[in-house]
Amino acid sequence: MTLHRQHVPVLEVDATPLTVVELTDVLDRFIAEGSTRTVVGHNLHSVTLLHSDPIFRSFYEQSDVVLIDGAPVLWLWAKSLEGDGAKDRAMDYRLGSTDWIPALAHVxxxxxxxxxxAGSVANAQAVARLKDVVPHAQVDGMPGEGWDEELEEKAIAWLEGIRPQLVLLGLGMPLQEQVLHRSLPSLPPAVYCTVGGAIEQIAGIQKLAPRWIGRLGLEWAWRLLLHPKRVAYRVFGEPWVLLGLLIRRRRRLRGKR
Structure with a gap:
C-alpha cells in the first residue's frame, strides 16, 4: 500500500496528511498485512533534522506514513490546498501522537x-493507561532510559520474543529514528511508530496543552512554560538554524540550473 505524498511549500518536505479516522483505516490494513511499516511525524524539529542529517532524511523518505504534527508545518501545507472549506478542515490533519493513540481501540x-x-515509572503507567484504551489487546512495556547499544540489543530480543503488531517507540528525536534506521532489518514485522515524549503524556506525567491552545498553534508556549530549559533552544534558536538550511538549499538548487 502506497500513500500519496504531498509537498509542504517553503519547508521543502513531503508528508502524508491523514485525519484520525484515515490513519485508523491505514493501520487496519497494515495490521492485516503483517509486514514491517513505519509511522513518523513532521514538526519544525524534524524538518530541521531532515535538511541537516542525510540518515534522518533517508529514514523519513522511506517511511510509510509521515503525519503532520507541528502547527507551522500544517499552516504551510494548508496554503497549498484547493477547494471550498479545505483550509478550514486543515486542523483535522494535525496529528500528534496523543491525538491518534486513543483511537487504537478502533484498529x-x-x-x-x-x-x-521513558523511565520505568512512566512506561509502566503508560502501559496501564493503554490497556484501558485498548482492553482487548496485550500491552507490554520496556523503559528506554539510559539507551545504549546493550539496551538496544535487549530491546530487539524482547520484541522478537513478544512479536507485537504495533510498537510505540518514544526515545526522543532523533534517537528513535536512528534506532529504527539501523535496527529495522533485525526487528520482527510490526508497525513501528515514533512517538517522542508521548509516553510520558499518556502516563499523565507530562501535562498536555489544552485543546484550544493546540488549535491556535501555541503548544510551543505551553511547553516553554513547563520545561523552559528543554524547549528554549527549539523555540528561539532552531528556527534560525532551519532558515539558514533552507536558504543554503535554495542557493544550491539555483546553482545547479
Whole structure:
C-alpha cells in the first residue's frame, strides 16, 4: 500500500496528511498485512533534522506514513490546498501522537502492542493507561532510559520474543529514528511508530496543552512554560538554524540550473 505524498511549500518536505479516522483505516490494513511499516511525524524539529542529517532524511523518505504534527508545518501545507472549506478542515490533519493513540481501540485485529521508552515509572503507567484504551489487546512495556547499544540489543530480543503488531517507540528525536534506521532489518514485522515524549503524556506525567491552545498553534508556549530549559533552544534558536538550511538549499538548487 502506497500513500500519496504531498509537498509542504517553503519547508521543502513531503508528508502524508491523514485525519484520525484515515490513519485508523491505514493501520487496519497494515495490521492485516503483517509486514514491517513505519509511522513518523513532521514538526519544525524534524524538518530541521531532515535538511541537516542525510540518515534522518533517508529514514523519513522511506517511511510509510509521515503525519503532520507541528502547527507551522500544517499552516504551510494548508496554503497549498484547493477547494471550498479545505483550509478550514486543515486542523483535522494535525496529528500528534496523543491525538491518534486513543483511537487504537478502533484498529481491527490489533491484539499485541509494545511501548518502548521513558523511565520505568512512566512506561509502566503508560502501559496501564493503554490497556484501558485498548482492553482487548496485550500491552507490554520496556523503559528506554539510559539507551545504549546493550539496551538496544535487549530491546530487539524482547520484541522478537513478544512479536507485537504495533510498537510505540518514544526515545526522543532523533534517537528513535536512528534506532529504527539501523535496527529495522533485525526487528520482527510490526508497525513501528515514533512517538517522542508521548509516553510520558499518556502516563499523565507530562501535562498536555489544552485543546484550544493546540488549535491556535501555541503548544510551543505551553511547553516553554513547563520545561523552559528543554524547549528554549527549539523555540528561539532552531528556527534560525532551519532558515539558514533552507536558504543554503535554495542557493544550491539555483546553482545547479
Amino acid at each position: 481491527e485485529g490489533l491484539e499485541r502492542i509494545a511501548i518502548i521508552g
